[in-house]
Amino acid sequence: MRSTRSSRMRLLASAGVVAAIAAVAGATTGGCNTDRGPPPAPLPNYAALSEEDLKARAAHADHEAEYELGRRAYQRHETEAVQWMCRAATSRHRTAQYSLGLMYEPGHPAALVSPSYPRAYMWLSLAAANGQSEAIEEKDRIAGLMSPEQIEEARALIASGSGGSCGAMPSS
Numbered sequence: 393m394r395s396t397r398s399s400r401m402r403l404l405a406s407a408g409v410v411a412a413i414a415a416v417a418g419a420t421t422g423g424c425n426t427d428r429g430p431p432p433a434p435l436p437n438y439a440a441l442s443e444e445d446l447k448a449r450a451a452h453a454d455h456e457a458e459y460e461l462g463r464r465a466y467q468r469h470e471t472e473a474v475q476w477m478c479r480a481a482t483s484r485h486r487t488a489q490y491s492l493g494l495m496y497e498p499g500h501p502a503a504l505v506s507p508s509y510p511r512a513y514m515w516l517s518l519a520a521a522n523g524q525s526e527a528i529e530e531k532d533r534i535a536g537l538m539s540p541e542q543i544e545e546a547r548a549l550i551a552s553g554s555g556g557s558c559g560a561m562p563s564s
Contacts, residue, residue, distance in 0.1 A: 450476070455483045462488060466495075466502065474504050478558035481515065489519035490527045492558065497534060505558070509538045513546035 438446065438460040449457035462476030474495065480488035493515035494500060498507035505511075512534055519527035535543060 450479070453483070455480045455485045455488075458483075459485050459488045459491075462491070466491070466504070469502050469504070471504050474558060481518075481558070484518075484522055486519045486522035486524040486527075489515050489522065490524045490530075493519060493527060493530065509534060509542045510546035510549060513538065513543065514549045517546070517550055 435456070438456050441449075441457070441460070443461065443464070446457045446461050450461060458476050458480035462473045462478075462480060465471075465473035465476060474492075477488045477492050477495070481492050492505075493512045495502065495505050496508050496512035496515060498509060498512075500507065513531060516527045516531035516534070520531055538546070
């Protein structure tokens with residue numbers, strides 16, 4: 393027992409030395425870690441950006457810009473919403489995944505996609521797995537409306553990685 397306590401004391405003492413060295417090193421470099429470069433720029437307020445700025449950002453795979461473009465197009469009931477949401481969702485943007493899940497639910501007021509419980513379940517499952525808490529309840533709710541065959545189809549879509557495809561657009 394005594395040797396364990398002595399080992400802990402030595403470890404704490406050496407940790408204190410390391411902390412002191414780090415403090416001195418920080419003081420001599422102005423407090424910043426020069427190996428990491430400058431701090432990252434703050435994220436812009438995407439809701440305040442123009443569509444032109446958002447499209448420029450989306451061209452460089454800015455998934456938040458893709459989502460914002462989809463959100464705006466959705467509010468205008470434009471089919472372009474699905475394309476932008478799909479781009480963001482296939483890049484694991486959980487709010488876009490959740491939004492697509494809602495869009496695919498049969499009976500959704502904006503008929504921007506062909507209704508599909510399996511696709512709705514798939515996108516809601518992906519959103520839930522990525523931390524979108526609202527998606528969990530919604531996924532469970534629609535699962536109660538689905539047939540066993542539809543649930544199996546949804547699980548097959550998830551397992552096959554077909555999340556990269558947003559499915560069929562409505563025929564107009």
